[in-house]
Amino acid sequence: MSVKPFLRIDNIRKRFGPIVASDGVSLEIEEGEIHSLLGENGAGKSVLMSMICGMVRPDEGDIVYKGQSVRFASPRDAIRQRIGMVHQHFMLVPNLTVAENYILGQGSALSVISDMTSVHRKIRALSERYALDVRPDAIVEDLSVGEQQRVEILKVLFHGIDLLILDEPTAVLTPQETDRLLSLMGDLVKDGKTVVFISHKLDEVMRVSNRISVMRDGRVVNTVRVGETNARELARMMVGRDVRMELPRSPKPPGRIVLSVENLTCRAETGLPAVRGVSLDVRAGEIVGIAGVSGNGQTELSLALSGLLPVDAGRVILNGNDITGLDPAEINARRFSHIPEDRHKHGIVLPLSLSENTILQRYDRKPFATGGMLNRRVIGEHTRDLIKRFRVKSRDENQPIAALSGGNQQKLVVARELARDPDFILVNQLARGIDIGAMEFVMEEMLRQRDSGRAILLISTELEELFAICDRILVMFHGEILGELPPDRTRLDELGLLMAGNKDEPALAG
Amino acid sequence: MAEINQGVRETVNSQAAQAFYRTLSQAAISALAPIAAVLVALAFGALLLWLNGFNGSDVVTVMVFGSFQDMRSVGEILLKATPLILIGAGLCVAFRCSIWNIGAEGQLYVGAIAATLVGTSIDGLSVWVHAPLVMLAGALAGAAWAGIAGYLKVRFQASEIVTTIMLNYIALILTSYLVTGPMRDASAAYPQSARLVREAWTPRLVSDLRLHIGILVAVVLAVALYIFLRRSSRGFALRVVGLNPHAARYAGMNVARNVMIAMCISGAMAGLAGAFEVAGVTRRLYQNISPGYGFEGIAVALLAGNNPLAAILSGGLFATLRSGSEVLQITSQVPQVLVLVIQGIVILSVVAFAKLRDILRTVA
Numbered sequence: 001m002s003v004k005p006f007l008r009i010d011n012i013r014k015r016f017g018p019i020v021a022s023d024g025v026s027l028e029i030e031e032g033e034i035h036s037l038l039g040e041n042g043a044g045k046s047v048l049m050s051m052i053c054g055m056v057r058p059d060e061g062d063i064v065y066k067g068q069s070v071r072f073a074s075p076r077d078a079i080r081q082r083i084g085m086v087h088q089h090f091m092l093v094p095n096l097t098v099a100e101n102y103i104l105g106q107g108s109a110l111s112v113i114s115d116m117t118s119v120h121r122k123i124r125a126l127s128e129r130y131a132l133d134v135r136p137d138a139i140v141e142d143l144s145v146g147e148q149q150r151v152e153i154l155k156v157l158f159h160g161i162d163l164l165i166l167d168e169p170t171a172v173l174t175p176q177e178t179d180r181l182l183s184l185m186g187d188l189v190k191d192g193k194t195v196v197f198i199s200h201k202l203d204e205v206m207r208v209s210n211r212i213s214v215m216r217d218g219r220v221v222n223t224v225r226v227g228e229t230n231a232r233e234l235a236r237m238m239v240g241r242d243v244r245m246e247l248p249r250s251p252k253p254p255g256r257i258v259l260s261v262e263n264l265t266c267r268a269e270t271g272l273p274a275v276r277g278v279s280l281d282v283r284a285g286e287i288v289g290i291a292g293v294s295g296n297g298q299t300e301l302s303l304a305l306s307g308l309l310p311v312d313a314g315r316v317i318l319n320g321n322d323i324t325g326l327d328p329a330e331i332n333a334r335r336f337s338h339i340p341e342d343r344h345k346h347g348i349v350l351p352l353s354l355s356e357n358t359i360l361q362r363y364d365r366k367p368f369a370t371g372g373m374l375n376r377r378v379i380g381e382h383t384r385d386l387i388k389r390f391r392v393k394s395r396d397e398n399q400p401i402a403a404l405s406g407g408n409q410q411k412l413v414v415a416r417e418l419a420r421d422p423d424f425i426l427v428n429q430l431a432r433g434i435d436i437g438a439m440e441f442v443m444e445e446m447l448r449q450r451d452s453g454r455a456i457l458l459i460s461t462e463l464e465e466l467f468a469i470c471d472r473i474l475v476m477f478h479g480e481i482l483g484e485l486p487p488d489r490t491r492l493d494e495l496g497l498l499m500a501g502n503k504d505e506p507a508l509a510g
Numbered sequence: 511m512a513e514i515n516q517g518v519r520e521t522v523n524s525q526a527a528q529a530f531y532r533t534l535s536q537a538a539i540s541a542l543a544p545i546a547a548v549l550v551a552l553a554f555g556a557l558l559l560w561l562n563g564f565n566g567s568d569v570v571t572v573m574v575f576g577s578f579q580d581m582r583s584v585g586e587i588l589l590k591a592t593p594l595i596l597i598g599a600g601l602c603v604a605f606r607c608s609i610w611n612i613g614a615e616g617q618l619y620v621g622a623i624a625a626t627l628v629g630t631s632i633d634g635l636s637v638w639v640h641a642p643l644v645m646l647a648g649a650l651a652g653a654a655w656a657g658i659a660g661y662l663k664v665r666f667q668a669s670e671i672v673t674t675i676m677l678n679y680i681a682l683i684l685t686s687y688l689v690t691g692p693m694r695d696a697s698a699a700y701p702q703s704a705r706l707v708r709e710a711w712t713p714r715l716v717s718d719l720r721l722h723i724g725i726l727v728a729v730v731l732a733v734a735l736y737i738f739l740r741r742s743s744r745g746f747a748l749r750v751v752g753l754n755p756h757a758a759r760y761a762g763m764n765v766a767r768n769v770m771i772a773m774c775i776s777g778a779m780a781g782l783a784g785a786f787e788v789a790g791v792t793r794r795l796y797q798n799i800s801p802g803y804g805f806e807g808i809a810v811a812l813l814a815g816n817n818p819l820a821a822i823l824s825g826g827l828f829a830t831l832r833s834g835s836e837v838l839q840i841t842s843q844v845p846q847v848l849v850l851v852i853q854g855i856v857i858l859s860v861v862a863f864a865k866l867r868d869i870l871r872t873v874a
């Protein structure tokens with residue numbers, strides 16, 4: 001243990017505006033190991049690794065690599081030091097061949113590409129050695145996601161590396177491709193390379209790593225050897241935080257089924273399967289939570305429910321009526337409200353005023369419009385009323401909503417969606433990016449809505465939010481509902497295991 | 511005295527008054543930016559002329575004021591302003607919906623063709639019927655032509671920038687074909703269509719000027735489009751689609767339908783401009799009936815900040831510069847290319863000042 005570490009990260013800090021991404025991270029990587037970084041979204045894994053490979057510069061702290069303190073100004077410097085990173089989002093030019101992608105940015109702008117055949121030969125040799133199946137003359141955009149990832153890995157090997165960083169590489173892979181990738185990591189280590197593997201999937205991490213570091217809130221919580229831990233302990237480290245929020249909740253038996261989802265299946269915009277046969281019921285007077293690390297199909301589930309993404313199979317029943325495949329206007333009109341995940345993309349129109357944002361769905365209906373003309377007086381009164389009731393801090397209703405803080409924008413979205421008098425409220429990330437005060441306010445409002453008999457589905461990556469207000473919590477992983485738990489804080493590690501994709505946790509406990 | 515001060519302070523402090531002052535300062539910023547842009551551009555133009563050995567300030571003065579000599583020349587300015595206001599105001603609607611219609615020139619030509627067909631093939635109607643019919647034909651044809659690009663966009667995601675430019679060429683070549691072929695007036699030496707029947711002509715505003723009622727139609731329509739965008743629910747939907755199509759879809763708006771509407775409105779305005787050129791000015795269809803009004807209309811909308819009301823003023827300004835450049839050609843040695851360069855500088859500085867305006871607005 002006392003040998004000089006291959007890579008040492010010492011007390012690194014990085015802020016992006018008000019957001020602290022790295023809050024004094026220290027970490028040691030030994031030569032020739034597979035070191036996993038485990039943590040929820042936003043724990044600071046990717047940012048940390050981006051600093052090691054020269055994409056992002058730390059504000060404070062040291063990076064000591066092969067015994068020397070280094071400070072990379074660009075990824076080029078890192079590559080020169082034989083550090084390579086494969087990013088979550090591929091950095092390939094789609095309409096070029098594999099070989100052309102590899103020589104991009106190599107040499108000076110004026111040098112003539114002389115010898116493509118030797119480039120091709122080198123690619124073929126590497127591809128054979130690691131069984132990567134990469135053809136140098138293939139056009140990148142013709143390749144599948146899994147193939148493109150192998151192209152990315154081979155690109156890094158092509159440039160020559162000692163340290164390989166893989167950022168959530170398995171997120172886009174099928175199980176077979178994942179197996180293949182994990183065994184490739186073993187082969188690389190056998191050839192003397194060091195691998196850092198970023199993931200939030202426990203089973204994969206347990207399978208390949210020598211050591212595992214768990215990150216949370218911009219810090220490394222703990223580093224453990226794989227033989228000295230188990231999945232349950234890792235899960236607790238990953239999610240184990242203080243759940244502070246205590247909101248009084250009246251025990252109340254839920255009523256009739258308002259929304260029923262049967263075997264819903266749909267694909268993401270990329271065409272990959274995202275939601276795989278999800279079934280669930282939400283009753284009147286109940287808040288059902290969906291927990292999960294982001295990217296496990298929650299976004300697609302909420303888009304499909306609200307008519308923004310085509311449904312491949314299954315049904316959505318609202319108040320006894322089949323609403324599958326209806327367009328958003330028709331779904332909106334059936335007492336369906338939606339507080340969207342991405343406020344700036346879907347929820348509001350930033351340059352428009354508060355007034356204009358409150359009538360987004362009802363701009364052409366009475367009382368907001370008569371005879372095709374907007375009723376500005378009525379709209380103004382309605383907006384002032386919402387501003388007052390929901391304590392939206394703003395100058396007046398004619399101010400552009402862009403001028404408001406995130407919390408106040410969200411309050412207005414919540415106000416608008418509740419003002420439509422819904423039976424069912426779909427919420428994706430109730431309190432994302434808003435301050436504590438606004439957060440408490442919108443949560444209490446959700447509880448009031450529940451008590452008044454509305455059915456609420458709350459999709460969230462924030463456990464705090466879920467524990468504070470849900471009546472029961474479903475866990476979504478890889479497009480499926482893996483299980484259901486009561487919002488019982490003593491069972492946090494069970495929740496963590498489910499979120500990390502371990503359905504049969506006893507099998508992994510050892 | 512103190513009491514009055516107190517009173518004034520109270521008035522200023524009252525919320526309504528504050529809102530009023532804010533609106534006023536916003537409006538001032540909105541209006542000042544384009545004016546500043548034009549002044550800066552003219553100063554640059556003068557400098558450029560001076561570098562070329564001309565008396566810069568004199569030439570610019572002629573360009574701006576030279577055409578205000580008498581009623582007739584003012585009438586000529588307004589005659590040129592008519593298509594520019596129509597097209598500019600129409601494009602404001604398209605641009606507000608983030609539809610980049612570069613095809614107003616082609617839509618103008620197709621409008622002119624339709625107007626010519628209706629104006630030459632029917633006879634014996636009253637002027638009260640025939641003249642409006644010609645205008646309607648032009649507007650519908652322009653809308654349909656723009657609708658092609660709109661359909662290609664919503665159905666196949668084809669970029670309207672590309673399709674409208676290509677449709678320009680088709681419309682121009684179609685016009686050439688028609689006036690040299692099927693629609694050619696056989697008795698004329700020059701390729702041109704037959705003359706429109708008298709009842710189809712757009713009525714003149716003043717009997718001995720070329721100026722016709724088109725200028726009034728243009729102003730009325732620009733005001734109507736301003737109200738449409740600001741006050742109607744359809745106009746609201748168009749703006750939401752233009753600002754954030756994702757939010758529009760989330761809210762249940764039909765993005766494709768709104769795109770089609772914005773496209774067709776801008777096309778109809780350009781087609782109407784084409785109808786006025788034929789029925790109000792030339793009385794016949796020619797190969798080059800427009801000196802590029804469709805493209806200048808883009809600059810008109812840009813200078814107006816995509817506000818149809820402001821397009822009346824900016825259309826007037828561009829018409830003035832155009833007339834001024836004609837005066838220059840007759841009275842001085844300044845090559846026309848330099849005049850075009852100055853117009854180019856106006857457009858560039860408009861873009862620069864538009865950015866500045868946005869910054870000032872967020873500060874105010």
